[in-house]
Amino acid sequence: MKKTKKIKIILNGKSRSLQKITSVYELMRSLKLSTDKVAIELNQEIINKKKIKNLYLKDKDKIEIVHFIGGG
C-alpha cells in the first residue's frame, strides 16, 4: 500500500486536502468555526458535536457543515 500523509475530503461540496490524522475537532479549529451555531454531517450522518475530538477523518469522507441563514 502506498503511504501518504495527506487525505482528500469533500467539505461542503468542495475537495480539500488534509493531514492524514485530522479529527473533525481539528478541522473545525483550522476553519475557525465554533461548534455551537452549526450542525455537522459526516457521510450523510449527523454527528454528535461533543464527540468530534475523537472522530478522525478518512480519505473521501464527505462532510457538511451547516448553519441558519435568512429564509421564508
Added chain:
Amino acid sequence: MKDFFKIANKKFKSRLIVGTGKYKNFSECAKAIKYSGAEIVTVAVRRVNIVDKKKPLLMDYINPKKITYLPNTAGCFTSEDALRTLRLAREIGGWKLVKLEVLGDKKNLFPDMIETLRSTEILSKEGFKVMVYCSDDPLMAKRLEDSGAVAIMPLAAPIGSGLGIQNYTNIKIIRSQTKLPVIIDAGIGQASDAVIAMELGCDGVLINTAIAKAKKPFQMAQAMKYAVIAGRKSFVSGRISKNLHGIASTTNKGII
C-alpha cells in the same frame, strides 16, 4: 382580554410570523422583525461559507433566546431532503418546533402533498412539532392533522406572488374542521390580505416577501403587525349581519 396564540402548547402574543429571507442584510431584517412585533421567525439551513468567514451570522443579529427560530425546509423538493434539513436544524440548537415545506412544482412552488404527508408522519414520530405548509385543500389538511401536525399552514396564493387569499371558502372549511392552529402561509401581498386571513378565523399569518420586498419594509412590517391585530379583533368581536338595505344609526324619536 388575553388572547394568546398557542402552538404546540407554547403561548405567543403576536399572531404574525415573519420570514427572514430576501432582506438587503441582517440588520435590515432584524429591524423589520422589531417593527413587525413577531415573536417567531422562519430560518433556513444552508452550508457555512468556508471561504469567507467574516460573513455575518443570522444569530448575531436575531437572538434565538428572544425570538423563536422556526427552521424551515425552504427549497426542499423531496421528503428525504426535508427530513435531512430538519434533523440538521435540530442538531444546531435543539429545535423541535419546525416548519415543513416540501415543494413539488418549481414554477408555482406548490407543495407536494404526498411527500409532505409522508414527512409529517416521520417527523412527528421522531418527536418534532411540525407546522406544515400545505395546499388549501380541506381533505389534505385533515390528513395532516391525523399525521401529527401541530399547525396547518395553507397557502393563500403561490409563495412570493402577493396575490392574497384566493380561496376563502376552503380556508374557512379548513379552519372550521380542525382543532389545530391554522396559519396562512405564502401569498400575502398587502395589509388587507392579512386582515382578511384573520377575519376568516385563521389563527395567524406568515409573511416574508410582502415585507422584505416592500419599498419601505419597516413601515410594511408595522402595517402587517396592525393588520393581524385588527383582523383578529374584528373576528373575535362578532361582526354585524349583512343587510341589503340601509338601517339608520340615529333614532327618529324626537325628530324636529
